[in-house]
Amino acid sequence: MRRFLFLPTVCLALVAGALAEEPPPAAKAAPAVDYTLQPLDLLRVMVFQEPDLERQVRISQEYTINLPLIGLIDLTGKSVRQAEELIRARYDADYLKNPQITITVLEYTPxxxxxxxxxxxxxxxxxxxxxxxxxxxxxxxxxxxxxxxxxxxxxxxxxxxxxxxxxxxxxxxxxxxxxxxxxxxxxxxxxxxxxxxxx
Structure with a gap:
């Protein structure tokens, strides 16, 4: 009887330990979608299921980036989320149907x-x-x-x-x-x- 009681106890201890190592949701870093983009920030712009359109671009001193097909994009005063929506709308207008855009800031300007x-x-x-x-x-x-x-x-x-x-x-x-x-x-x-x- 002790043998059968012992194994679940060990299993529960291992599960509890694994859960304790997992950081709580609040501790995980959230995407910097509300960060206001700045000149010299380095961005990765990805279009879902369109790998040929992926680019790493650095924002110019005039707050612009250049992307395939849609050309120059003005990001003055734009957050990451706003920039994603702006680029999505530009691609959606003439080239892609309901594209999904993801922007990652690879390097922040100091x-x-x-x-x-x-x-x-x-x-x-x-x-x-x-x-x-x-x-x-x-x-x-x-x-x-x-x-x-x-x-x-x-x-x-x-x-x-x-x-x-x-x-x-x-x-x-x-x-x-x-x-x-x-x-x-x-x-x-x-x-x-x-x-x-x-x-």
Missing amino acids: RTVQVLGAVNQPGAIAFTPEQQMTIMEAIAKAGGQARVADIRKVRLTREGPDGKTEIYTINLDDLMKGSSTEKWVLQKGDVIFVPERIL
């Missing part, structure tokens, strides 16, 4: 922020669109603050959606102590300036 002033390695810090970089992480990547840095008066310069320049003064001492809930997630083109202490 986004950079500048970290200047009293840091050990000032300069540009690059990060990808799937990353979220905070002001603390950017300063750490710039070698950390110098001994003469005044971390209570760090300036973040950012261009707003309306094109106007916005300047924020940030107390990094509060961030490090955990007394501030603001993480200050960075955006492309941000400039961080760490001033020196006034002696």
Whole structure:
């Protein structure tokens, strides 16, 4: 009797272990369909059951790509999903019946922020669109603050959606102590300036 009870127990343990190794659905990366395409992004454009139309193309500085049969496509302001629909409509209009288009971003154009002033390695810090970089992480990547840095008066310069320049003064001492809930997630083109202490 013990023999028959033992085997199911082992089987259940193995199944439970296998299930535990499978990441939960929320942990799996979702397709970046809402990512807004940028110049120099490298794309793979695939048309279902039409391998001759598959292309790897890099978006030009004018936000365009060139595809077989349909020619130049303007992707200004388009997300991955919107680009798929635009290309599908162009092929559907004259060449294919209800084509299925899949776009994969093979390489993202680097986004950079500048970290200047009293840091050990000032300069540009690059990060990808799937990353979220905070002001603390950017300063750490710039070698950390110098001994003469005044971390209570760090300036973040950012261009707003309306094109106007916005300047924020940030107390990094509060961030490090955990007394501030603001993480200050960075955006492309941000400039961080760490001033020196006034002696």
